[in-house]
Amino acid sequence: MTRPLISALTAILLLVVAAVGTSSSASAAEDVHIDVANFYFCDPSFLNNVCETTIAAGDTVVWDDVGGLHTVTQCDDTFSACPPSGGFDSGFLNPDDTFTQTFDTPGTVSYWCSIHPVQMRGRIIVEAQETPTPTPAATPPPTTMPTSTPGDGTPTASPVITPADVPSTGGAPNGNGDSSLLALIVALGIAIASASVLTLVGTRRR
Ligand SMILES: [Cu+2]
Numbered sequence: 001m002t003r004p005l006i007s008a009l010t011a012i013l014l015l016v017v018a019a020v021g022t023s024s025s026a027s028a029a030e031d032v033h034i035d036v037a038n039f040y041f042c043d044p045s046f047l048n049n050v051c052e053t054t055i056a057a058g059d060t061v062v063w064d065d066v067g068g069l070h071t072v073t074q075c076d077d078t079f080s081a082c083p084p085s086g087g088f089d090s091g092f093l094n095p096d097d098t099f100t101q102t103f104d105t106p107g108t109v110s111y112w113c114s115i116h117p118v119q120m121r122g123r124i125i126v127e128a129q130e131t132p133t134p135t136p137a138a139t140p141p142p143t144t145m146p147t148s149t150p151g152d153g154t155p156t157a158s159p160v161i162t163p164a165d166v167p168s169t170g171g172a173p174n175g176n177g178d179s180s181l182l183a184l185i186v187a188l189g190i191a192i193a194s195a196s197v198l199t200l201v202g203t204r205r206r
Pocket of ligand 1: 114
């Protein structure tokens with residue numbers, strides 16, 4: 001086989017493996033919206049108060065100006081430096097303007113409107129993203145029928161039969177759907193690859 005054909009074959013097999021492996025995915029980052037209005041963040045109950053919004057690390061906060069001229073300006077924890085060095089500042093927001101900020105680091109970030117610093121304050125609480133634990137392939141517990149021993153009334157613990165102990169002779173065992181599907185997909189991939197090889201070889205001979 002020539003190199004391009006081998007690469008094509010490898011690519012097809014990789015595609016098959018990728019298709020099989022896409023079943024698990026990490027939880028996606030979200031957009032969290034916060035209203036900015038006269039004269040509050042979040043909702044009117046936070047007038048002269050601090051609206052706290054909890055998000056997950058990696059989420060993006062979208063402040064939507066739904067009325068009035070405001071800013072979204074980061075502050076230090078005590079609202080004494082706004083913005084602190086390197087902090088964000090939206091500048092003036094008019095109605096229908098939005099300001100977005102993505103928070104990747106767990107912690108608490110305070111902000112206010114620099115035009116209405118007493119009425120309008122908020123905090124973003126960034127919680128650590130849970131690391132998605134990969135779900136191991138579920139091994140179906142072996143179903144062991146309780147063996148009734150005639151005459152012997154003593155109940156004994158059912159023997160634990162691990163899949164390795166099951167003899168490979170006889171009919172197809174149940175619960176093998178995943179590996180059968182995988183085998184089918186791989187076989188399909190190889191078939192497609194062979195077909196491509198034959199087509200390519202045929203094209204070259206012409
Ligand atoms: Cu304001």
